[in-house]
Amino acid sequence: MNRTNKYDFLGYIAFAVIILLGVPFLLGFDGFELNTFARYLALAMVAMALALSWGTAGLLNLGQAATFGIGSYVMAMHLKLAASTNNPGGMPDFMGWTNVESLPWFWQPFHSLTVTLLAGLLLPAAVAGLMAAFMFRGRITGVFVAIITLAFMVALQLVFIEEQRFTGGQNGLTGLAPLSLPGWTVDTYSLSFYYLVAGCLIVALLLGMLVVRSKVGLVLRAIREDASRVRYFGYDVASYETFVFCLSAAIAGWAGMLYTLVLEFASPTYMSVSFSLAIVIWCAVGGRESLVWAAVGAILVNLAEGRLSDVFVEGWLLILGLVFILFVIFLPRGLYGLALAMVDRLRGAPRTDATLPVKEG
Amino acid sequence: MRRRSFMKGLGATGGLAMTSGLAAPALLSGAGRAYAQGGELNVGLLFSLTGAVAVVERTLHDAALMAIEEINAAGGVAGMQLKTFIEDPASDPATYADRARRLVIRDNCVSVFGSYTSASRQAVLPVVEQRNNLYWYPTLYEGRECSRNVMYGGAVPNQQQQDFVPWLTENFGKRFFLIGNNYVYPREENNVCKMLLAGLGGEAVHEEYVPLGHSDFSSVINRIRTEQPDVVFCTLVGDSDVAFARQYHAAGFDPEKMPCASLTRSEVEVQAIGGEAAVGHFSSAPYFMGYQSPENEKFVQAYLSRYGADQVTHFVSEAAYFQVYQFKAAVEKLDPANITPAAIRDAAVGLTTMAPQGEVLIDANLHTHLWPKIARWKSDGQAEILVQSEARVAPDPYWAYEGETCTGEGLVRG
Structure with missing residues (x-):
């Protein structure tokens, strides 16, 4: 176990x-505070998913919110169907208003909870897999990955807004039933719901860390540093990249499902450019090289946003923007880099430069 | 409030440390608090002060805040001062949901005034319904909603269209070109419009929807040129409406022969469009800034002297204003010991209030009886009111849907 991994592991436990x-x-x-914090945890999960592909393999997915949004809609479809049982034909209300005759075939499977939960993970992974196959087989890297993923997300969001008959359009899916698990109707203001979200985050983090610490993780980090060399060693770079890209998408979809539960609606704004960029900022603040710190970054930024907007109703967005700029200038490795530097100083070990940027993806 | 001052100190030292940020809320937890406490009653304002819809929502915020402060200056509600909690949901539905939770649960507000877009109202609904709170929504909207926890102060389709569409067909002709943004409001208004046209022997020659914020209408204008409709029926909102009106004017269409008839164009949009391009076109709404009544004169004068002579009042800010007075009248009917959101709602039903547009009445279905007006825009950015309904028009949010009625018991089918 090398030094970084040890700290990561200790950090994870803490x-x-x-x-x-x-x-x-x-x-x-x-109840209210737990519910608010559960929202932050769901967002921490999507930040951690981005760190998995960006920090580990250098694949900057600017469309991370797309897979998050798919997960969110999958869960919302299940809950919307549960809330529509008394409607004519069991159809969601907005379909009746837009003259849809009967429940479309792609809505049917979401009556089942099992299908929903699986689809919330597998559908985002499949979508990401398609994109990955196209990008990584074509050896597309760096900024082009960012552009393609961003463009894909914008297109996907447009489809969700335009296909109002099937998606609820601009309003998204609202008027949802509470989630019914066997023997438990989820109350989103309860401690048990908080633990559901927290548990999911901790399991997802563990999963991500196991990957990062495995040989796969080592190869991925090598790809981040120099993909050509890894290729000359005989590794199939595209397969490794595809794997981490899909895993990241599945975790993002998982987080999206939780987000729908917390906020009780799904909205096309969950796959907006501004939201997707916010995820990148959380990662950057926390430190993209570490999954845990990316999650911490998301929680801290959202906490700060919540508290700032409480105190400075007028200027909170400006203050937040200023903080981000300062971070990028003075702490390009985020809080994680700062923590590493502090640990080094305490131990008198060779200095790690907190401001030294890692190689861009 | 305790936490605000605490957080101010924290903010000053730049302390965003997780533990200190978290420690504060525990001080404030506590359930089952009475709403009327210490001679104060908490109300929330939830209008975006930043982001895409801030231009309009800030005027709603201003109007509602003005009403609250007028009421407080005049002695408050039943002797209690209104304590205002202001949140900025930044034009984002998820933030609306988050801030609504704060106002309803944490800040113990007995009512929340807020929202312009349907998407934001729907984001807030789960919170107010679950907590049985009361949300005062001032905007005209597409109807087809029957929540027992929302007070709808704006017009629903029947109140904007039942006089307007027949009037347009009589004066201009029966061939309508429908243009709107692609979301639920324009689509629903156009459904109603087509239904009315069918009854009048008219037709919709073309129906087109553009994405929100869309601003290039050259293809739409070409289409209008080839179709030569009698009326361009317009449900574009915000920037799209401004861009469309300008390009329509630049294309040289004559409003005397082929006017735009809008359900959404108010003084705010006309100010942005400019009088030259807006002149001669029509809008239907319950309120216009130029309406002559003592109440409106007082409202406009107070608003302009407070926020600046370059500001305008419009049909949504008027409702944001009078809804606070409706709230006041409802609370005053109650025993101060038993003020709850549900009691306010029940007391509000049947209340009449002198609003700037005329005397408005709250229906059992929680929508508002209003005074529809048809107006033509003048080059100075004001509206000239041509037709005014003779009687107050009742709201029927399910007007176009046979077999569905919104009543005091909620939605009834059959």
Whole structure:
């Protein structure tokens, strides 16, 4: 176990303890605060998913919100159907208004919870897999990956807005039923719901860390540094890239499902450019090289946003923007880089430069 | 409020540390608080002050805030001052949902005033319905909603169209060209318009939807040129409407022969369009800034002197204003010990209020009886009111849907 991995592992344990024990206690087990924090945790999960592909393999997915959005709509479709059982034909209300005759075939399977949960993971992964096959077989790298993923997301969002008959259009899917798991109707203001979201995040982080620490992770980091060399060693670079891209998409879809549960609606704004860029910012603030720190970045930025908007109703967006600029200038490796530098200084070990940028993807 | 001052200190030291940020909320938890406390009643304002729709929503925020401060200056509601909690949802539905939770759950607001777009209203609905709170929504909208937790202050399709469409067919002709942004409001208004046209022997020669924010209408204008309709029926909103009106004018169409008839164009849009391009076209709404009534004179004067002579009042800001007075009247009917959102709602039904547009009444279905007006825009950016309905028009949010009625018990089928 090398030094970085050891700290990552310790950081992971500390993070899990804080999220599972510290936070609920500090929040006083208050339903509203737990619900708000559960939202941050869902966002932390999508940030961590981005760090997995961006920080590890150098694949900057500017369309991460697309897979997040797909997961979110999948869950919303299930809950919308559950809320529509008394409607004519069991159809969601907005379909009746837009003169849809009967429930479309691609809505049918989402009556089933199992199908929904699987689809929430597999559908984003499949979509990402298609994109990956196209991009990575064609040896597209760097900024072009960012442009293609961004363009794809914009197109996907447009489809969701335009196909109002099937997607609810600009309003998204609203008027959802609460999720019914066997023996448990989810109350989104309860401690158990908080633990559901927190548990998902911690499991996803563990999964991601296992990948990063495995030989696959090593190859991925090598690809980040120099894809050609890895290729000359005989590794199939495209397959590794596709794998991490799909895994990242599946986790993002998972996070999207949780997000729908927290906010009780799905909206096309979940796949907007501004939201997708926000994910990149969270990663950058936390530190994209570490999954845990990317998650911490998302939580801190959203906490800060929440608190700032409470105090400065008029100027909170400006202040937040300024903070991001300062981060990019002075801490390009994010809080993770800062933490590494501090640990080094404490131990008197050779200095790690917190401001030294890692190689761009 | 305790936490705000605490957080101000924290913000000053730049402390965004997780633990300190988190420790504060625990101080404030506590359920089952009474709404009327210490001679104060908490209300929330949830209008975007930043982002895409801030231009319009800020005027709603301003109008509602003005009403609250007028009420407080005049002694408050039943002796209680209104304590205002202001949030900025930044034109983003997810932020609306988050801030609505704050106002309803954390800040213990007895009512929240907010929203312009349907998407943001729907983002707030789960919160107010679950907590049985009350959301005062001032905007005209597409109808087909029957929540028991929303007070709808704006017009629904029947109130904007039932006089307007027949009037247009009489004065200009029966061939309509329908143009709108692609979301639920324009589509629904056009459904109603087509239904009315069918009854009048008219037709919709073409129906077109462009994405929100779309601003290049050259192909639409070409299409209008070839179709030569009698009326261009317009449900574009915001920037799209401004761009369309300008390009329509630049294309040289004569409003005397082929006017735009809009359900969404208010003084705000006309100000952006410019009087030269806006002149001669029509809008239908319950309120225009130029409407002559003592209440409106007072409203406009107070608004302009407070926010600047270059500002305008319009049919949504008027509702944002009078809804606060409706709220006040409803609360005053209640025993101060039993003020709850549900009690306010029940007390509000049947209330009449002198609004700038005329005396408005809250229906059992929580929508508002309004005074529809048809107006022609003048070059100074004001509207000349041509037709005014003779009676207050009742709201029927399911007008186009046979067998569905919104009643005091919610939606009834059959």
